[in-house]
Amino acid sequence: xxxxxxxxxxxxxxxxxxxxxxxxxxxxxxxxxxxxxxxxxxxxxxxxxxxxxxxxxxxxxxxxxxxxxxxxxxxxxxxxxxxxxxxxxxxxxxxxxxxxxxxxxxxxxxxxxxxxxxxxxxxxxxxxxxxxxxxxxxxxxxxxxxxxxxxxxxxxxxxxxxxxxxxxxxxxxxxxxxxxxxxxxxxxxxxxxxxxxxxxxxxxxxxxxxxxxxxxxxxxxxxxxxxxxxxxxxxxxxxxxxxxxxxxxxxxxxxxxxxxxxxxxxxxxxxxxxxxxxxxxxxxxxxxxxxxxxxxxxxxxxxxxxxxxxxxxxxxxxxxxxxxxxxxxxxxxxxxxxxxxxxxxxxxxxxxxxxxxxxxxxxxxxxxxxxxxxxxxxxxxxxx
Numbered sequence: 001x002x003x004x005x006x007x008x009x010x011x012x013x014x015x016x017x018x019x020x021x022x023x024x025x026x027x028x029x030x031x032x033x034x035x036x037x038x039x040x041x042x043x044x045x046x047x048x049x050x051x052x053x054x055x056x057x058x059x060x061x062x063x064x065x066x067x068x069x070x071x072x073x074x075x076x077x078x079x080x081x082x083x084x085x086x087x088x089x090x091x092x093x094x095x096x097x098x099x100x101x102x103x104x105x106x107x108x109x110x111x112x113x114x115x116x117x118x119x120x121x122x123x124x125x126x127x128x129x130x131x132x133x134x135x136x137x138x139x140x141x142x143x144x145x146x147x148x149x150x151x152x153x154x155x156x157x158x159x160x161x162x163x164x165x166x167x168x169x170x171x172x173x174x175x176x177x178x179x180x181x182x183x184x185x186x187x188x189x190x191x192x193x194x195x196x197x198x199x200x201x202x203x204x205x206x207x208x209x210x211x212x213x214x215x216x217x218x219x220x221x222x223x224x225x226x227x228x229x230x231x232x233x234x235x236x237x238x239x240x241x242x243x244x245x246x247x248x249x250x251x252x253x254x255x256x257x258x259x260x261x262x263x264x265x266x267x268x269x270x271x272x273x274x275x276x277x278x279x280x281x282x283x284x285x286x287x288x289x290x291x292x293x294x295x296x297x298x299x300x301x302x303x304x305x306x307x308x309x310x311x312x313x314x315x316x317x318x319x320x321x322x323x324x325x326x327x328x329x330x331x332x333x334x335x336x337x338x339x340x341x342x343x344x345x346x347x348x349x350x351x352x353x354x355x356x357x358x359x360x361x362x363x364x365x366x367x368x369x370x371x372x373x374x375x376x377x378x379x380x381x382x383x384x
Contacts (some may be wrong), residue, residue, distance in 0.1 A: 002222065003041060003298070007044070016291065018171070020029040020327070026055060038222055041358070046349070047228070051097075053253045057085055057147075061371055062259075063300065065377045068306045069125055069126070069127045069146065069190065070145075070189070070190030070191065071121070071122055071125060071127060071130050071147040071190060071191050071193065072147050072148060072150070072174055072189065072190060072191075072192045072240070073118050073121075073130060073147070073148070073149040073150060073151050073192075073193045073195070074150050074155070074167055074170045074174075074192065074193070074195070074230075074344040075151040075155065075170075075194055075195030075196060075197070075246075076151060076153060076154065076155045076173060076195060076196065076197050076344070077094075077111040077116075077151075077152075077192065077194070077360065078111070078116060078151075078197045078198070078246075079116065079117050079118045079123070079149065079151035079194050080094075080109065080110065080111060080115050080116070080118075080132070080149070080151045080152050080153045081108070081109065081110055081116065081118050081119070081129060081130075081132045081151075081154040081263040082108055082110070082132035082134055082135050082147050082150060082263075083109070083133055083134045083149065083150065083153070083268075084109060084153040084164070085134065085150050086094060086130075086155065089334060089335070089336065090332075090335075091332055092107050092109075092141055092153075093111075093332055093334040093335075093357075094107060094108075094110060094111045094153065095107050095109055097113070097332060097334060098116065098324055098333070099112070099113065099333075099334065100110065100112075100113065100363075101113045101114075101189075101279075101346075101350070102114035102350055102363050103115055103208055103363060105132055109131035109132070109168050110157040111129045111356075111357070111360040111362065112356050112360050112362060112363055112366070113323065113350045113356050113362050113363055113365045114350075114362070114363030115326075115366060115367075116263065116313065116360075116363075116366060117195060117246075117369075118130070118149055118151065118193070118195075118231055118312055118372035119366075120366050120369075120374075120376075121193055121244070121370075121371070121377065122365065123374075124139030124370065124373070124374040124377045124378060125191070125377065125378075125381065127146055128143060128146060128214045129149075130146055130147035130149045130360050131143050131148055131149065132149045133148055133149060133150050133173060134162040134354070136148065136230045144262040146175075146208055147190060147191075148174070148269065150165070150170035150173055150174060152164045152165055152170070154253070155167065155170070155199065155225075156196075156199040156200035156203060157196055157200050157223050157226050157227045157230065158200055158223065158226055159261060160199045160200060160202070160203040161203055161206075161207075162304045163269065166210065166224070166237070167196070167226075167227070168226075168230055168233075171230060171233055171238065174238060175237070175238060176368075178238070188239050188240065188241035189239040189240050189241070190240065190241065190242075190244045191240065191241065191243075191381065192230065192234045192238070192240040192242070192243045192244070192245065193243075193244045193245075193246075193298075194230070194234070194244070194245045194246065195246045195251065195323030196227065196245075196246060197246075198248055198249075198251050198274070199275075200219060200271060201216040201219060201220075201223070201277075202216075204216045204218075204219040207210075213269055213273070216273055217273055217276060220273070220280055220317070221278050224275070224277065224284055227251055227281065227284070228284045228287075229284075231243060231284075231288060231295065235288075235294050235295075236367070240294075241294070242293050242294060242295075242380065243294055243296070243379055244295075244296045244298050244377065244380070245285065245295060245296070245297055245298060246298045246300050247273040247277070247278040247281055247282075247283070247297060247299055247300060247301050248277050248278055248301060249274065249300045249301055250266060250270075250271045250272070250274055250304055250308065251258050251267075251271065251274050251306070251307070251322060251383070252266045252267030252268060252269065252270030252271035252272075252274070252309040252318075252343045253266035253267075253271065253304070253309060254322065254355065254358065255320060255322040255325070255357070255359070256359050257270055257305075257384070258280065258320040258321075258356075262319075263320040263321040264270060264312060264320075265320075266286040266320070267306070275301075276302055279302055282297060283295055293383065296377070298373055298376070298377070299372075299373070300369065300373075303368070303372040303373070304316045304369065305368045307319055307354050307365065307368060307369075308320055308354050308355075312354065315368055316352060316353060316354045316364075316365070316368075317353075317354045318347070318352055318354070319354045320354070320355065320357070321353065322344075322355040322356060322357050322358060323346065323347040323350045323353040323356050323357075323362060324344055324346055324347070324356055324357050325344060325346075326343060326344045326358075327343045327344060328343075331344065332344075332357070332358070332368055333358070334358070338365050350363065350364060352364075353363040353365075
């Protein structure tokens with residue numbers, strides 16, 4: 001959690017003051033812009049499941065026989081599948097080349113070369129990726145019946161200064177579309193996934209550059225306390241039967257930090273901050289759910305660390321160097337000069353890299369991480 005480095009696990013990968021100021025002015029427009037077309041993942045899922053019952057039928061939650069699985073996603077760019085509006089290449093790189101190069105071959109608003117965490121969690125549940133909230137108006141009813149993704153790049157548990165909807169506002173959107181648990185006659189709402197990747201701490205460090213790391217660490221109790229309240233809301237007010245919550249990855253191993261040492265090692269201070277957040281979150285979940293019936297702590301930290309620390313266990317030839325690398329430290333993947341010339345290098349094979357850009361994993365990395373959590377999710381959802 002170095003104050004001199006803007007942490008972007010759920011935001012844009014540029015660190016310039018100009019970009020941040022532009023973001024403050026323009027992000028409001030994203031929430032007001034008309035819905036975009038459905039992404040290829042959503043179109044494919046809708047075609048393949050055209051006989052699924054409509055959104056208005058029965059309870060819609062759970063995994064038992066006769067009950068349709070529904071998935072509701074909240075969080076940031078590790079989970080975002082198209083909710084951040086297109087505000088131009090500099091601010092919203094995920095809508096521009098080379099994002100989406102591996103899948104589906106064009107940008108879809110996902111912060112990777114292909115699929116992201118949401119896609120792999122949905123796959124583990126045996127269901128299509130839920131439609132992004134921003135794309136809902138043009139999505140098939142059969143797909144809308146399976147849930148929705150409210151996660152948006154740049155969001156935090158609290159406000160992060162970018163005008164994205166924070167976690168509380170995302171849950172408000174969900175509740176505005178569905179009845180409360182009491183009004184729903186006891187029907188559970190399904191499964192929620194909450195992805196928190198560190199934007200709150202970046203924001204705290206950037207606000208107090210003199211105390212950066214200390215300011216970010218001091219913010220942990222506030223963030224986790226607010227996160228606890230939102231998790232309680234999902235269970236007690238929204239009626240979620242199961243809630244999957246991610247912990248923080250080893251942020252000091254992202255290229256944003258490792259570039260300074262030519263990608264040879266990780267930043268221990270940033271990793272220590274992530275570990276402290278994770279310990280506090282584990283304590284919160286133990287208090288909310290002593291029997292581990294409702295909440296599952298989805299450990300991203302351990303598999304990330306296994307792949308990106310040291311030699312990465314041999315799975316990835318480049319565990320810390322991004323596939324898409326900007327020419328300068330304050331540049332970004334996809335950057336172009338005024339003449340349209342690339343200001344970044346692009347690797348030949350994203351599958352050999354754990355990271356796609358300064359902070360976001362490649363599709364191959366997410367697939368490798370998903371191998372570790374797929375059985376845990378499946379076992380958790382089957383438990384009573």
